[in-house]
Amino acid sequence: MEPERSIAPRGVEANVESEWPLSLSSTGASWIPPRSECGVHRHEDGVAAGATPTAAHRMPLRVFHSVLEPAGPQAASITWLWWITLAICAAVFVIVLGALGAAMVRSWMRRRDASASGDASMLGAAVAAGVGLTVVILFGLLVADVRAHRIMSSFGAASAVSIAVTGHQWWWEIEYEDATPSRRLKTANEIHIPIGRPVVFKFASHDVIHSFWAPNLQGKRDLVPGIASAIWLQADRPGIYRGQCAEFCGRQHAHMAFDIVAEPDADFERWLDAGRASAREPQGEEAMRGRAVFLARQCAFCHTIRGTGASGSIGPDLTHLASRGTIAAGTLPNSRGHLAGWIVNSQTIKPGNQMPPNPLEAGDLQALLAYLEELR
Amino acid sequence: MMRRCAICALVTVIGAGCRVGVYRDAAQATGGDPARGVAAIQRYGCDTCHVIPGVQTAQATVGPPLDAIAVRTYLAGELPNNPANMQEWIRHPRTVEPRTAMPDTGVTEADGRDIAAYLYTLR
Numbered sequence: 001m002e003p004e005r006s007i008a009p010r011g012v013e014a015n016v017e018s019e020w021p022l023s024l025s026s027t028g029a030s031w032i033p034p035r036s037e038c039g040v041h042r043h044e045d046g047v048a049a050g051a052t053p054t055a056a057h058r059m060p061l062r063v064f065h066s067v068l069e070p071a072g073p074q075a076a077s078i079t080w081l082w083w084i085t086l087a088i089c090a091a092v093f094v095i096v097l098g099a100l101g102a103a104m105v106r107s108w109m110r111r112r113d114a115s116a117s118g119d120a121s122m123l124g125a126a127v128a129a130g131v132g133l134t135v136v137i138l139f140g141l142l143v144a145d146v147r148a149h150r151i152m153s154s155f156g157a158a159s160a161v162s163i164a165v166t167g168h169q170w171w172w173e174i175e176y177e178d179a180t181p182s183r184r185l186k187t188a189n190e191i192h193i194p195i196g197r198p199v200v201f202k203f204a205s206h207d208v209i210h211s212f213w214a215p216n217l218q219g220k221r222d223l224v225p226g227i228a229s230a231i232w233l234q235a236d237r238p239g240i241y242r243g244q245c246a247e248f249c250g251r252q253h254a255h256m257a258f259d260i261v262a263e264p265d266a267d268f269e270r271w272l273d274a275g276r277a278s279a280r281e282p283q284g285e286e287a288m289r290g291r292a293v294f295l296a297r298q299c300a301f302c303h304t305i306r307g308t309g310a311s312g313s314i315g316p317d318l319t320h321l322a323s324r325g326t327i328a329a330g331t332l333p334n335s336r337g338h339l340a341g342w343i344v345n346s347q348t349i350k351p352g353n354q355m356p357p358n359p360l361e362a363g364d365l366q367a368l369l370a371y372l373e374e375l376r
Numbered sequence: 377m378m379r380r381c382a383i384c385a386l387v388t389v390i391g392a393g394c395r396v397g398v399y400r401d402a403a404q405a406t407g408g409d410p411a412r413g414v415a416a417i418q419r420y421g422c423d424t425c426h427v428i429p430g431v432q433t434a435q436a437t438v439g440p441p442l443d444a445i446a447v448r449t450y451l452a453g454e455l456p457n458n459p460a461n462m463q464e465w466i467r468h469p470r471t472v473e474p475r476t477a478m479p480d481t482g483v484t485e486a487d488g489r490d491i492a493a494y495l496y497t498l499r
Contacts (some may be wrong), residue, residue, distance in 0.1 A: 332424065337481035341424025341438050344477075348436040349424055362477035365471070369479055 008198065018316040057271060060263055067215040071241060071262070072234045074218045077151035084144050088137060104145035110149040152219060152343075160198040160232060163191060167210030168204070169249060170353060171316055171329040176272065177202075185275045186304070188316030190324045192261045194268040195235050202230045209245035214260050220246045237261035242330070251352040257330025278307025279319045282371050290371025293364045302355070305375065315355060321375045328353070336369055343368065402446070402496035406459045406489050413494025416487040425478070429498055439478065446496045452476065462495065463488040 021149040063069060070076040075293065131285040137232040176185040192198045203212060205223040213220040235241070245256035263271070282288045291308065294300060300310035306319040321327075324334055328350055332338040342349060360368065399410050404410045414431055417423055423434035427441035434442075448457055452473055455461040465470075469478040483491065 332421065333419070334480065335419070335421050336479050337421025338424050339421075340477075340479045341421055341436055342440045344425070345436065348438075360477075361474055365477050366479060 010197070016283060023274045041245050057274075058259065058263070058267060059325075060240055063216055063237075063239035063241055065215060065242040065244075071216045071237045071239060072218075073236070074152045074231075074233050075146040075216055076220055076251055081144055081148040085141060088141065092137065098115060116239070127203060160200045161193060162200045162202065163193075164202045164204070165191075165212060165223070166244070167205040167207075167212070169207050170245070170350070171251040172205070172212075172256070172258045173316070176275075186317045187275060187320065188324075189258045189326065190267055191258060192263060192271045193235060194265045195238055195262050197265070198232050198234045200230055200232045202228065204228060209247050210249045210251050210256070212243065213246035214241050214243035214258075216241040217243075217260060222247055235260070238263050240325070244330075252350050255329060255331045255350050257326075259325060259330065274323075275320055279305050279375050280307075281373055286367050286370040286373050288371075289364075290367035290369070293360070293368045294371060297360065297364070298356075298358065299368075318372070318375060322373050323376050336373060339372060340369055342366060392498070398407030398497050398499060402493045405496055408486075408489030408491040410490070410494040410497050411489040414490070415496065416483070416490050419426070420481045420483055420487070420491075422481075422491070428495075430494075440497060443498055446499045459492055459496070462492045466491055 060374045063071065067075070067082070068079060068081045105171050162177040164175040164177055166175075172189050172191075174187045174189070176187075178184050201212065201221075203221060203223045205225045207225065209225070210223040211220045212223060213230075214233075216239075217235055218231055221229060221231045223229070239262055241260040241262065243258045243260055245253055247253075249256065282291050294305065295309055300308075300312055302312040302314040304311050304313065304319065306317070310318075322334070326332060327334050327339060327342055328346065331350055332342060342355075343358055344360065346353055346355045347357055391440065400484065402408075402410050417428060417431055418433055422438065423431055424436055425436050425438035426444070428434035429443050445451075445457075451457050451461055451465050452469070455465055455472065461483075467483045467485070468480060469476050470480050
C-alpha cells in the first residue's frame with residue numbers, strides 16, 4: 001500500500017496509449033478533479049489501515065474527454081464523418097475562393113481591354129459544372145452520414161451487457177440488468193464496462209430531459225421522461241472515459257457528469273461480483289458507530305446501503321461508495337475531506353441539489369466518515 | 377494622461393513586488409511552495425468546508441473562513457499561530473483537538489508544508 005498520494009500531470013493522463021494495466025493498489029484510479037486543475041490518485045484509505053484491501057481494483061488511465069479521440073467503433077464513425085466533412089468543406093472553400101479570385105482577375109482584365117467580349121456559353125458551362133459538383137458532393141456527404149449512423153445505431157450481439165440508466169437532477173442511476181433479479185446491480189455515476197464487448201444502454205428519466213454523452217464512445221442520446229430509448233456502444237481500449245449531461249436540465253446541469261470505466265473482461269466480472277455483494281460489516285468501533293449514525297439520522301431515508309436497513313431511493317445507492325472515484329456525479333474527488341464537506345453542507349458546493357445540509361455533531365461526522373470509507 | 381499612466385504602472389509594480397514578498401516570506405517560514413499549496417487544498421477537499429481567498433472553489437461555510445489566517449493569534453481556538461502548529465493542525469486535527477469536526481484527511485508532510493505556505497500568504 002502506497003502511503004502517499006501522488007500527483008499525475010494532466011499530460012500523462014491524457015495519453016491514451018500509456019501502459020496498461022497500471023497497478024495502483026488500493027489507491028485506485030488516477031484522475032483529474034473536475035473542479036480543479038490538478039490530477040490525483042484516488043484517495044488512500046487512511047481509516048481502515050488494518051482492513052484488507054479486498055476491493056483493490058485495478059483502474060485504467062483516464063482518457064482525455066474528446067470527440068476526436070474515439071475508443072470504439074461508434075465514436076470512430078462519428079470522428080470519421082467529422083474528418084470527411086471537414087476535408088470536403090475545406091476543398092470547397094478553396095475552390096470557391098479560387099473561382100472568386102479568377103472572376104475578379106477576369107473582370108479587371110476585361111475593363112482594361114474593352115474589345116474582349118463576354119462568352120455566354122462559358123458561363124452556362126460553369127454554372128452547370130458548379131451545380132453538378134454541388135449535387136455530387138452533397139450526395140457523397142449524405143452517403144457518409146448514413147454510413148456513420150448505420151454503425152452508430154445498429155444493435156450488436158445478443159451477448160451484450162445491458163445497463164439501464166435513469167437521469168435524475170443531478171446524478172445518474174445505473175442498474176446492471178440480469179434475468180435473475182438477485183444478480184441485478186444498482187449503483188450510481190460510475191459505469192464499468194468490459195472492453196471488446198457490445199454494451200446496451202437503456203435510458204429513462206426521473207424528472208426532466210437529460211442527455212447521455214460520452215464523446216469518446218458514442219454520440220448524444222436524450223433521456224426523455226416517459227419515452228424509452230437505447231443505444232449501444234463498445235470500447236476497444238481500456239480507459240476511464242468521462243461523460244456529461246448534454247441537455248440543460250436545471251441549475252446544476254454542469255455538475256452532472258459520469259465516468260465509464262472500460263476494463264478487461266476478467267476485471268469487469270470481478271467488479272460486478274464485488275458490486276452485487278452487500279456492504280461489509282464495519283470494522284472497528286468508530287465505523288460501527290458510523291453505521292448507527294447513518295441509520296439513525298436522515299441519511300437512510302434517501303440512500304440505500306444493501307445489508308443494512310437503509311433502503312431509500314431518492315439519492316444514489318451507497319453500498320460501495322468508497323470504491324467510486326468521485327462523489328456528487330463527478331463534482332468532487334472521493335476523498336475524506338471532500339466527503340465531509342459534502343455531507344455537512346452540499347449546498348455551497350452544488351447549490352440546489354436535493355441533499356439537505358446535515359449539521360451532525362462532530363463525533364458523529366467523524367464516525368460516519370470512517371464508516372463510509374469502509375464501503376468498498 | 378501620461379502622469380496618470382505612470383502612477384498606475386508604479387502602483388502595479390509596487391503591488392506585485394509586495395505580493396512576491398508575501399509569497400517569499402510564506403515559503404521561507406514554512407519550507408513549502410504556496411503555488412503548489414492551492415492544488416493541494418483542492419485535492420484534499422479543504423475547499424469543501426472553508427472560504428479561502430484566492431481559491432476559486434473554496435466558497436463553503438462548514439468551517440470558519442480562512443482570510444487573514446496568517447495574522448491570526450490562535451489556530452483552532454487553542455494553538456499559537458506558528459508554522460509548526462499550522463502544519464500539525466492541518467495534518468492531524470483530531471490529535472490536537474479530539475472533539476473537532478475537521479477530519480484527518482491524510483495530508484502528507486510535504487503537502488502540509490505547501491498548504492501552510494499558501495495559508496501564510498493570506499494576510
